[in-house]
Amino acid sequence: MRSVTILGSTGSIGTQAIDVVRRHPDRFRVDALSAGGDVAGLAKQAAELGVRAVAVADAARRDDLREALAAAGAAGVEALAGPDAATELAGQGSDVVLNGITGSVGLRPTLAALGAGSVLALANKESLVVGGPLVRAAVRRPGQIVPVDSEHSAIAQSLRSGTTAEVRRLVVTASGGPFRGMSRAELRDVTPAQALRHPNFSMGRVITTNSATLVNKGLEVIEAHLLFDVPFTAIDVVVHPQQMIHSMVEFVDGSTIAQAGPPRMLVPIALGLSWPERLDGVDVPIDWTRAASWEFEPLDDDAFPAVRLARQVGEAAGTFPAVYNAANEVCVDAFHDGEIGFTDIVDTVAAVVDAHASEPGDASSVSGVLAADAWARARAHAVVAG
Ligand SMILES: NC(=O)C1=CN([C@@H]2O[C@H](COP(=O)(O)OP(=O)(O)OC[C@H]3O[C@@H](n4cnc5c(N)ncnc54)[C@H](OP(=O)(O)O)[C@@H]3O)[C@@H](O)[C@H]2O)C=CC1
Ligand SMILES: CC(=O)[C@@H](O)[C@H](O)COP(=O)(O)O
Ligand SMILES: [Mn+2]
Numbered sequence: 001m002r003s004v005t006i007l008g009s010t011g012s013i014g015t016q017a018i019d020v021v022r023r024h025p026d027r028f029r030v031d032a033l034s035a036g037g038d039v040a041g042l043a044k045q046a047a048e049l050g051v052r053a054v055a056v057a058d059a060a061r062r063d064d065l066r067e068a069l070a071a072a073g074a075a076g077v078e079a080l081a082g083p084d085a086a087t088e089l090a091g092q093g094s095d096v097v098l099n100g101i102t103g104s105v106g107l108r109p110t111l112a113a114l115g116a117g118s119v120l121a122l123a124n125k126e127s128l129v130v131g132g133p134l135v136r137a138a139v140r141r142p143g144q145i146v147p148v149d150s151e152h153s154a155i156a157q158s159l160r161s162g163t164t165a166e167v168r169r170l171v172v173t174a175s176g177g178p179f180r181g182m183s184r185a186e187l188r189d190v191t192p193a194q195a196l197r198h199p200n201f202s203m204g205r206v207i208t209t210n211s212a213t214l215v216n217k218g219l220e221v222i223e224a225h226l227l228f229d230v231p232f233t234a235i236d237v238v239v240h241p242q243q244m245i246h247s248m249v250e251f252v253d254g255s256t257i258a259q260a261g262p263p264r265m266l267v268p269i270a271l272g273l274s275w276p277e278r279l280d281g282v283d284v285p286i287d288w289t290r291a292a293s294w295e296f297e298p299l300d301d302d303a304f305p306a307v308r309l310a311r312q313v314g315e316a317a318g319t320f321p322a323v324y325n326a327a328n329e330v331c332v333d334a335f336h337d338g339e340i341g342f343t344d345i346v347d348t349v350a351a352v353v354d355a356h357a358s359e360p361g362d363a364s365s366v367s368g369v370l371a372a373d374a375w376a377r378a379r380a381h382a383v384v385a386g
Contacts, residue, residue: 008100009033010041013123031094034086043068053078055085087112099124114138121272123148125223130322146275153268154246154259161257171248173240177212184303190342200243200263218310239297319361319372326376327352334384352379
């Protein structure tokens with residue numbers, strides 16, 4: 001029986017993780033849950049799962065959380081509130097901490113989980129991207145981070161086919177998003193509602209928007225570099241609209257191992273919780289008796305420059321990846337608030353990254369990384385305000 005803490009339990013990843021746990025009560029016991037501000041959803045989950053503790057990030061919602069717990073019949077559950085609450089839960093030593101929070105705010109919880117010796121089931125790619133070397137230095141043993149991001153789970157599964165020395169390249173697949181095939185000129189007028197229509201996955205607002213701009217793929221290339229220690233020049237991106245192949249590993253003998261399955265997150269989440277074992281019947285496999293075509297096409301870097309920019313910031317390292325991510329988080333909000341257009345998102349991120357070259361930050365401490373994150377947010381707000 002593994003004890004599990006789920007951070008971001010009310011979100012897309014979190015609720016699917018609870019589905020996996022529900023179906024395997026003999027394998028998992030949920031210790032603790034955290035959310036941003038959804039106290040009602042959190043209290044309902046806490047009551048159902050019989051957890052020990054819950055946390056919300058919004059300090060102003062402490063009393064609401066206690067009331068919601070009492071109303072749900074879970075008054076005895078420890079209730080934490082405030083910006084450090086998820087970090088406190090993450091450091092309490094569950095066997096597995098699933099980080100399903102969105103954004104760089106997930107960095108401290110990621111570090112706390114690793115510091116406590118828990119397995120970190122990592123959906124929150126932003127924490128690894130922004131904290132790269134700090135997160136890697138916090139790892140206490142090989143395999144302590146289990147990727148939940150579907151592409152990286154696919155790579156981890158494929159890597160079981162050979163030794164590290166036998167790996168030649170990683171091939172990360174991309175859906176291409178809802179605007180695949182459009183030119184830069186056509187992209188100027190797309191709307192937030194259109195950007196939220198991901199072709200295959202139902203996910204939170206930030207990652208769905210990032211899939212549309214291809215910033216998600218940029219973050220994933222950096223994530224792959226940091227997780228698997230493969231140089232950027234040996235990480236390819238290929239557009240595969242059906243997302244049945246979740247990514248691939250090419251080996252030195254010319255063989256490529258791909259992981260395939262329907263475009264759903266249940267298998268990566270379940271593997272995150274149970275690694276290295278597989279659980280029975282997590283998802284419905286591909287039906288190979290039905291005719292189907294899978295397409296593969298190159299990425300259009302001119303219409304979607306986010307991956308090229310991510311490679312640049314990844315190579316530059318230091319605080320550049322944190323700046324890329326933080327500027328993007330600001331721009332996603334600004335786009336949805338009607339303050340900027342779609343192509344302004346990556347253009348603004350590029351301008352902020354460019355400005356960072358003359359004011360580089362300190363990536364050797366968490367406070368240094370978070371200072372660069374704050375600097376990039378301020379700079380992005382200034383660019384957005386014109
Ligand atoms: N969804 C997916 O299929 C995939 C997601 N990922 C990654 O997983 C992460 C989560 O994505 P997703 O589930 O889609 O996002 P959602 O927006 O659906 O969920 C985010 C979760 O984080 C909580 N949260 C928000 N702000 C804070 C905060 N300041 N402190 C603590 N918790 C907070 C939310 O709580 P509340 O509900 O109260 O706002 C919610 O529980 C992201 O990093 C994403 O890139 C990776 C691969 C696939
Ligand atoms: C499910 C998952 O891992 C997401 O990151 C998803 O893959 C997004 O797909 P694209 O970014 O390729 O559209
Ligand atoms: Mn992904």
